[in-house]
Amino acid sequence: MFIGTAVGLLGGYAAVWLVNRIELGATGMYPVLVSASCLLTYGVAVLLGGSGFLAVYTWRAW
Numbered sequence: 768m769f770i771g772t773a774v775g776l777l778g779g780y781a782a783v784w785l786v787n788r789i790e791l792g793a794t795g796m797y798p799v800l801v802s803a804s805c806l807l808t809y810g811v812a813v814l815l816g817g818s819g820f821l822a823v824y825t826w827r828a829w
Contacts, residue, residue, distance in 0.1 A: 770817025775825025778808030782826065 782804040791797060805823055812822035 768818060768821060770815050771812045771819065771821030772817075772825050774808060774812040774815065774817055775822035775828075778804065778811065778822065779826040779828065782808075 782801065785804070786797065786800065789800070791800070805826060808826045809819040809823050813819040
């Protein structure tokens with residue numbers, strides 16, 4: 768459970784940092800970026816042997 772929580776916190780922090788720093792040409796691309804970040808967080812947690820659900824739940828908290 769620690770892996771999922773850690774990946775979720777790091778992924779959430781990275782997503783907030785990226786959304787605040789990046790300049791996308793169309794405002795409709797921000798939801799795509801956030802969705803991709805969520806899926807990436809899930810995938811990384813599962814690859815590391817953690818809980819993907821817990822990672823996404825923790826990611827959402829940011």
